[in-house]
Amino acid sequence: HVSMNKKIMVLEKSEKGYTAELAAYKAGSKPEDEDTDDLLYRTRKSGTISLDRVRVLVRPKDEWIQMLLEIWRRVRDDLFVDPLTLQNFDWKEALKTAVSTLPRINTRAEFAVVLSDMLGELGVSHTHVSIGDDGRGELDRDHRPGFLGADFSEWNDYLGGYEIQSIVKGDPWSSQNSGSLYRASTDIEVGDVLGSINRVRLTPEKTPGMLLYETEGHEVLLSILKKGSGDLIATRTRALSQELDPRYRDCINKRTEYVHKASEDKVGYLHLSDMERLGFSQFWRSYQTESINQRVLIIDLRGNGGGNISALLLQTLTQRALAMDVPRRGSPLIYPPRSPSSVGMVALVDENTGSDAELAAHAFQKLGIGSVVGQRTWGGLLAVSRSDLLNDGSVLSMPTQNVRLQDDENEDDKLTNSVENRGVIPDVEVKRTPGNMNEVDEQLDAAIREALRLIEEKSSSSSKFFGKAVAAANEYDASSNDTWAFKTFAKFPPTLAEELKEKAKALEKTSNGTVDENEKNTNDAKEMKKKKKKKATGSREEKERS
Numbered sequence: 001h002v003s004m005n006k007k008i009m010v011l012e013k014s015e016k017g018y019t020a021e022l023a024a025y026k027a028g029s030k031p032e033d034e035d036t037d038d039l040l041y042r043t044r045k046s047g048t049i050s051l052d053r054v055r056v057l058v059r060p061k062d063e064w065i066q067m068l069l070e071i072w073r074r075v076r077d078d079l080f081v082d083p084l085t086l087q088n089f090d091w092k093e094a095l096k097t098a099v100s101t102l103p104r105i106n107t108r109a110e111f112a113v114v115l116s117d118m119l120g121e122l123g124v125s126h127t128h129v130s131i132g133d134d135g136r137g138e139l140d141r142d143h144r145p146g147f148l149g150a151d152f153s154e155w156n157d158y159l160g161g162y163e164i165q166s167i168v169k170g171d172p173w174s175s176q177n178s179g180s181l182y183r184a185s186t187d188i189e190v191g192d193v194l195g196s197i198n199r200v201r202l203t204p205e206k207t208p209g210m211l212l213y214e215t216e217g218h219e220v221l222l223s224i225l226k227k228g229s230g231d232l233i234a235t236r237t238r239a240l241s242q243e244l245d246p247r248y249r250d251c252i253n254k255r256t257e258y259v260h261k262a263s264e265d266k267v268g269y270l271h272l273s274d275m276e277r278l279g280f281s282q283f284w285r286s287y288q289t290e291s292i293n294q295r296v297l298i299i300d301l302r303g304n305g306g307g308n309i310s311a312l313l314l315q316t317l318t319q320r321a322l323a324m325d326v327p328r329r330g331s332p333l334i335y336p337p338r339s340p341s342s343v344g345m346v347a348l349v350d351e352n353t354g355s356d357a358e359l360a361a362h363a364f365q366k367l368g369i370g371s372v373v374g375q376r377t378w379g380g381l382l383a384v385s386r387s388d389l390l391n392d393g394s395v396l397s398m399p400t401q402n403v404r405l406q407d408d409e410n411e412d413d414k415l416t417n418s419v420e421n422r423g424v425i426p427d428v429e430v431k432r433t434p435g436n437m438n439e440v441d442e443q444l445d446a447a448i449r450e451a452l453r454l455i456e457e458k459s460s461s462s463s464k465f466f467g468k469a470v471a472a473a474n475e476y477d478a479s480s481n482d483t484w485a486f487k488t489f490a491k492f493p494p495t496l497a498e499e500l501k502e503k504a505k506a507l508e509k510t511s512n513g514t515v516d517e518n519e520k521n522t523n524d525a526k527e528m529k530k531k532k533k534k535k536a537t538g539s540r541e542e543k544e545r546s
Contacts (some may be wrong), residue, residue: 067390081402124420125354126399132392147212147238149178155202158195164188196222266455267297269290287338295341297342300444318338321336345370358377372424375432430443430446
């Protein structure tokens with residue numbers, strides 16, 4: 001910030017959306033790189049302004065009036081349709097009702113209810129206001145627990161600790177997305193017992209969660225009782241700040257293995273958690289491996305809140321294979337590469353599938369990509385291009401662009417589209433039973449059955465061709481007796497281990513040769529000695545006779 005006379009500039013440092021530090025300098029000068037967290041630097045000379053002395057009197061009800069009027073005005077000016085022209089709805093009357101309620105509310109939560117009621121009158125999705133400053137900013141201390149990435153049993157009196165029931169694996173190559181116990185310095189197994197954390201003995205009252213409080217990102221010392229040997233070992237590991245990501249990865253890996261086993265490796269599986277950067281990376285992480293050998297793919301969109309990448313994914317999912325490269329040796333290759341199965345795909349949805357994920361599910365049905373299995377989706381297909389910041393840090397979200405579907409062109413009486421406030425109705429509707437969600441995934445089983453049905457029934461000419469091409473290639477590989485003797489033009493240099501092995505062989509051969517030569521010479525000398533002795537004996541006998 002620069003002063004009105006352009007002589008003073010103020011640098012602002014923000015933390016968690018709030019101003020944490022201000023420093024004033026002469027305009028055009030270079031600020032000193034000092035550690036302003038030290039109170040010694042907070043002087044007039046350093047330019048740091050002490051915010052501890054700043055006192056601001058805030059009247060929440062005055063703020064709420066200003067925010068209410070600002071929200072009403074922004075909706076009037078920026079909503080995808082002018083709310084003042086809507087039939088059977090009076091946007092001005094909605095404001096009067098909300099203003100009349102303000103004198104009777106006393107908390108920020110109650111004000112949020114008033115805003116929700118007013119915006120709910122619009123009857124469109126993606127319209128809400130997040131809660132900003134609720135008056136408890138000074139109480140928001142940074143007390144975060146650490147996690148070990150494991151599930152523990154109840155207190156075991158006999159073993160004197162908490163038995164490890166499962167260990168989260170996640171991505172072993174990532175320090176953030178893998179379990180702490182899985183990365184521990186000593187091998188820890190299911191069935192081992194956790195006895196203490198940071199030399200503090202665990203008890204029925206002192207649980208692992210209590211002793212891991214405020215250990216986020218720090219090393220912790222664990223005492224582990226091994227189940228097999230009964231040895232008590234100590235190991236160190238770094239507590240995670242959260243274990244949602246590694247648990248999510250284990251869940252997806254478990255589902256993928258289940259789908260492969262249940263379908264005899266005919267069906268692939270991938271899950272998209274959103275339609276943004278994370279979902280895009282998840283798609284390309286699993287798509288090529290799960291769609292290999294023309295598997296029918298199950299794309300799980302359950303719990304996907306949307307984003308803006310459906311167009312990028314549909315470019316791949318709508319691509320159709322045109323040919324197959326069949327080499328004399330090796331596996332056939334689909335052309336164009338990464339083309340999905342010609343049989344089709346299955347999209348898995350539920351009531352938490354929304355926004356851009358609903359558009360992808362709608363495309364499955366309208367473009368003939370495949371079947372949709374699960375429950376009716378959320379029903380919110382509008383476009384949000386920006387969010388507005390309010391006075392207390394709240395954020396206003398509202399749809400600024402309408403979405404018109406191609407099938408809805410003749411329905412001019414509709415305000416938006418056929419998916420808004422209705423959702424995508426699946427081809428195969430399956431509801432999950434709340435009591436056994438962790439044991440049996442009924443929707444996933446239905447998706448596997450639908451994928452196998454597609455394999456059996458939708459055998460198009462292209463799929464027959466690809467099947468014949470693959471079968472012919474496999475038959476040739478099985479009947480061919482010739483070997484392909486692949487040789488390089490130059491030998492690869494030997495490794496160090498190979499060099500040492502050759503030297504040892506040469507040394508052994510040399511030593512064996514020397515021993516053999518010595519033995520031969522010794523034997524020859526003995527033979528010569530025997531001959532001389534025999535000759536001398538014969539000479540004496542002849543002399544005696546003569």
